[in-house]
Amino acid sequence: MKKNVYTVFLLLFINYSISAQSIKLEGLQENEYIGDVNLMPDSSLLALSVINDYNTVKRYIYQNDLWVEEENSLTQLINSLSNQHKHLLFSIDYKKLIVLITEGKENRAYLFSKLADDKWSLPTEILKNLRGEFKHSPPNISVDGLKFYTTAYGLSANELLIYDAQKETLEKSIKIDEFDRINQIFPLNKSAFIVGALKNKDKIDSYFYIQIEKDGSYTAPLYIPELVPDKPSDLFKISVSPFPGRIIVQNQESKQISMIEVNERIADQWFQKSTPRQEFSRLARQEAEANNYVSPKGQYHALLIGNNVYKDQSLNLEKPIEDVLKLKNILISKYTFEEENINTLTNASRSQILTALYELRLRLNQDDNLLIFYAGHGYWDSAVEQGYWWPVDVEKNNPSCWLSNSDLKEQIRAISTAHTLLISDACFSGGIFKTRGVEDLRDATTSIQLLYRMQSRRAISSGTLSTVPDKSVFFKYLSKYLEENDTKYLPSTELFTSIRKSVLNNSLTVPQDGVIMGAGDEGGDFIFISNK
Structure with a gap:
């Protein structure tokens, strides 16, 4: 007697990762x-x-x-x-x-x-x-x-x-x-x-x-x-x-x-x-x-921001620019990022960051992919439940020169891409993410995520603390797993899973990831594609 076809569906799903979906x-x-x-x-x-x-x-x-x-x-x-x-x-x-x-x-x-x-x-x-x-x-x-x-x-x-x-x-x-x-x-x-x-x-x-x-x-x-x-x-x-x-x-x-x-x-x-x-x-x-599922018709772009030298010298850091340059080298040497499509900002002001984001709005189209990386100071204001980046022209007691989650979310929503991934090596949690749990997409197999090919607007943050260490444990494992990845396709959700476990085992920070709320996410994922 033949198996019921839905039993066949289930067996195929178990054996081939993606064969059946109700x-x-x-x-x-x-x-x-x-x-x-x-x-x-x-x-x-x-x-x-x-x-x-x-x-x-x-x-x-x-x-x-x-x-x-x-x-x-x-x-x-x-x-x-x-x-x-x-x-x-x-x-x-x-x-x-x-x-x-x-x-x-x-x-x-x-x-x-x-x-x-x-x-x-x-x-x-x-x-x-x-x-x-x-x-x-x-x-x-x-x-x-x-x-x-x-x-x-x-x-x-x-x-x-x-x-x-x-x-x-x-x-x-x-x-x-x-x-x-x-x-x-x-x-x-x-x-x-x-x-x-x-x-x-x-x-x-x-x-x-x-x-x-x-x-x-x-x-x-x-x-x-x-x-x-x-x-x-x-x-x-x-x-x-x-x-x-x-x-x-x-x-x-x-x-x-x-x-x-x-x-x-x-x-x-x-x-x-x-x-x-x-x-x-x-x-x-x-x-x-x-390739039919994953490869975009457009190109991979990156905006990499590293802030070391602040107007308020008490905020100075040593590692962010070094981290940004290392990440740029990884993206060019190992993944499908061309150097001319990577904009590196060092010691950037609020105006320079917003200008760079606006230029991306003019250049990118719905087939392109965008990675935004920030290393520098961040701040979590619990009174208004809002996270901020602190550009180099920041004044600690003047929020008008801070760059908020809301500002960034609006800019990301306006950039027409297939997939945008924001990685923040600074305090950035809270209102940027949807309120649902961060495990939502990882419940599905990677192949299903790729099949849907829906737009994605996701973020990864190094921690929820008001400050993060200058020598970033988060960046250590971000760069490590990007460098050591030996698969052709690496979804950001898989990358985060690896980073999170290592950071939790080696620091007091708790990395976060999720969908950027109200920015146009449709359930997809940003895929790093190896050029090897």
């Missing part, structure tokens, strides 16, 4: 039905919502450990078509979208194309001569955008119909004798497909892997075991995702939405969508896949 959408009404669910390249979800036959497409983002609704221009565009029955099917590269609208007995299929700046074209109707043939299942588009794949009613229900995407004329019909009917077609490359179908003598629909040869012959359909239900009431609906081998599965009976990983053979075919002429070993595919 997805719960927030704010659903009691009478709300969820249809098609699609995972997008930015790791948001598009879900079809049905309330009393009124159909809308909603977008959900993963924020504060919850999937919450957030509209965007694509959902507005799709919903402008109709509020009637819909189905969505994305091309494997997520540059094309086909939306099927069912109004009465008539089906209409519309094609959207992705433009620059994450915008989408206005819809154009496709395959108009097949309006009645789609069976509430949209046609799909080939990897190269030159073909449409559809199915049909009646005696042709087990035929894969291949249309020229430009002329919209039938090129080829391939009858799959093993099937009674074909419901959905997901092209993985030019010849490999996942097919949702009812196989002869089966009582329930299943999903199969199949290859179509140039002469029109096909390989024997292979069950995809991760998608074989244990009982007829487990009616599954799937969508492919932008991440090779990951599939969104919806149990239409229990309404549970999950993400699973299919077997290596299918994942290898999937990956060829972007590199059809290359052969990849399993290791090479994993490496490239990891």
Whole structure:
């Protein structure tokens, strides 16, 4: 007897770190039905919502450990078509979208194309001569955008119909004798497909892997075991995702939405969508896949601030500038930071720090990553529950020349980056962090954090004391773990876990980390990428 598929999910999750994740959408009404669910390249979800036959497409983002609704221009565009029955099917590269609208007995299929700046074209109707043939299942588009794949009613229900995407004329019909009917077609490359179908003598629909040869012959359909239900009431609906081998599965009976990983053979075919002429070993595919999750389109930038010499000489320190220069060398020699993208401020005033932050607002974009590091004096004002940096022009009894958590938070919020990480080797705790516990993100596996690829705005502080030692134990272990790291990808949450344990064992300070409150964090993480 087959294992229940959700047991399979659990076993896969344990064995492969990221294979299955249950997805719960927030704010659903009691009478709300969820249809098609699609995972997008930015790791948001598009879900079809049905309330009393009124159909809308909603977008959900993963924020504060919850999937919450957030509209965007694509959902507005799709919903402008109709509020009637819909189905969505994305091309494997997520540059094309086909939306099927069912109004009465008539089906209409519309094609959207992705433009620059994450915008989408206005819809154009496709395959108009097949309006009645789609069976509430949209046609799909080939990897190269030159073909449409559809199915049909009646005696042709087990035929894969291949249309020229430009002329919209039938090129080829391939009858799959093993099937009674074909419901959905997901092209993985030019010849490999996942097919949702009812196989002869089966009582329930299943999903199969199949290859179509140039002469029109096909390989024997292979069950995809991760998608074989244990009982007829487990009616599954799937969508492919932008991440090779990951599939969104919806149990239409229990309404549970999950993400699973299919077997290596299918994942290898999937990956060829972007590199059809290359052969990849399993290791090479994993490496490239990891880059797909983690590597930004933009660059890594750093603002490093070290204050030694203060206007008030009683505050002078010896080590901060030395620490800043050491960190700069580590970032350039070991990680993907270019020297021209690192701004080093030594003995900086409040005005100089704010000016540098403002310049970053002008230079950086939403694909870039930013590391801000400060070494110098800090102060915690318990009366107002506010932390401050003390620039070199500080006056101890004049808060107007201090640099507060609030000032920094506002500047960070205004800098458009994919990920921003603030590391403060000074007192900095309190109002900068969200009130929830600092363990929140570390509960999830690193691979899940990478998969979501949500924006992050995080901070790490050396301690909660009103002063920190000139010879910083915190910096000793920060530099140590950055230098000794031998992994390709190092999330800031993993880095902090290592630092915290060592600092607690060797000093009286208690390092802190967490999300910067109100700065635009969406649950992601800053990833140090080794250049070795």
